[in-house]
């Protein structure tokens with residue numbers, strides 16, 4: 271049984287500049303804990319009894335830490351500036367009398383890996399992983415028995431690359447001796463020798479087994495980019511994996527939200543119970559609110575107001591909170607524009623409906639005619655009309671509003687998080703969106719992003735509503751970091767993780783991924799003889815209304831059931847006077863999922879006799 275560990279912590283971490291000016295790399299903090307301390311705790315949890323830390327740069331910081339852990343012994347390498355990690359190890363060799371685990375100080379990793387490494391019967395093992403593409407990898411070449419042949423940062427130095435080095439190794443006390451002998455003879459020539467190269471150097475003398483763990487979540491933190499990845503992505507993943515959650519079946523939701531989520535988002539909901547009035551939870555909501563603003567606006571000018579509710583709550587909150595007796599213009603070119611009219615009816619707003627085709631781009635000339643003919647305080651529009659996938663040009667409408675001093679209200683429910691939006695340059699006063707569409711979070715949080723100075727002016731209006739009162743919710747949150755009434759606690763934890771993942775992927779890249787899936791969809795349905803309604807240049811590329819086959823065997827409910835059995839969900843149409851069904855391409859899905867969808871659709875259409883193998887149409891009219 272291995273009960274000793276060695277942590278190599280002599281280096282200066284120069285690539286992290288300011289961050290390592292006053293503390294060694296191992297003291298970078300994630301979740302308010304130094305990463306090396308997290309590592310120490312993991313080692314102690316798996317039964318390690320003695321930890322020797324090879325220190326050097328700012329060694330006193332480690333000495334201080336050691337005072338809190340009687341199991342930790344620090345051995346200082348005074349020549350850390352002129353030597354490498356092998357010398358730090360060599361320098362502490364006499365303190366190690368047993369087989370041991372060797373770790374670098376700047377790692378974060380899953381604990382399970384240590385347990386697995388200890389259990390292996392081989393006594394000298396390099397723990398390796400799948401490729402991380404971190405831009406700082408050490409690649410490993412092995413022979414057919416998975417024994418180390420060589421390793422290098424340069425792929426071209428190696429013949430057959432098997433895996434990537436993680437910085438976690440198991441070494442027998444016997445091999446340590448060989449390693450030190452090898453090192454001693456190399457130091458005069460290469461004092462900077464690192465321990466990995468020394469391992470490669472003795473690989474002809476000693477069998478060093480390379481154990482590759484697939485799906486091993488870990489990272490080393492050597493530069494700013496690594497740190498960002500660690501904080502936002504790797505660390506949350508490790509936390510989730512360490513909870514040992516069971517497998518969840520993956521369904522592909524091609525309905526326009528709630529969308530398919532990642533497992534990390536699903537599991538982010540499993541947290542200790544917490545009263546949402548605790549400061550800790552206030553911080554979670556504060557982070558969510560700030561980051562939601564930051565995705566589309568400058569937080570000096572805009573504020574995000576959160577509500578528990580479906581997306582419609584956000585739209586309703588705006589319409590019922592910010593409009594006084596003045597006239598409002600509502601653009602209706604689909605079911606969601608119509609919904610805004612229904613809300614306006616319910617609150618008896620003084621509004622005019624501007625109807626426009628659900629397939630064609632807005633006619634801005636007649637829109638301006640109406641706008642200029644009477645005085646409107648607000649204009650409401652849907653960004654991506656989810657009925658058909660028609661994308662309204664918000665920039666142009668925003669400029670019109672600027673010209674006529676009208677505040678613009680945008681329902682961006684199905685565009686936010688994918689289609690780039692800039693509230694300021696688009697002149698948007700209020701934007702409504704929700705947690706469960708392109709953000710890829712769970713359903714239950716609606717939010718409004720408001721131009722703060724516009725929102726401030728609404729405080730004097732006589733309230734028409736209570737729960738959804740935008741200004742009250744905003745004011746209360748800015749004072750207390752709390753919602754006025756019980757928030758959906760676990761949904762917000764999922765939203766926090768979903769935002770982390772959105773920022774990690776980036777809105778632009780997310781839209782690119784969605785667009786690829788959309789192109790696969792359009793190519794596929796076109797090949798199968800089906801038509802969609804909105805032209806490419808006006809299309810959001812996020813949701814598509816497809817004209818239903820007009821043969822007697824076709825039945826939407828049947829088709830829906832067929833897809834549902836196969837793990838896919840499609841959506842009925844929502845258009846008056848035109849029979850359509852809808853396919854969205856949002857969520858944690860890939861182009862591969864869409865390819866599979868098209869294959870299934872083809873099979874269904876063959877089954878009902880709409881087309882035949884090889885995709886010939888059966889002489890039946892396509893529309």
Ligand SMILES: *Cc1c(COP(=O)(O)O)cnc(C)c1O
Pocket residue numbers: 526527580581582583585606652654655656681682683684704
């Ligand atoms: C999804 C959606 C909504 C909100 O729907 P909820 O069912 O209330 O979440 C509103 N507007 C648009 C454009 C949408 O796509």
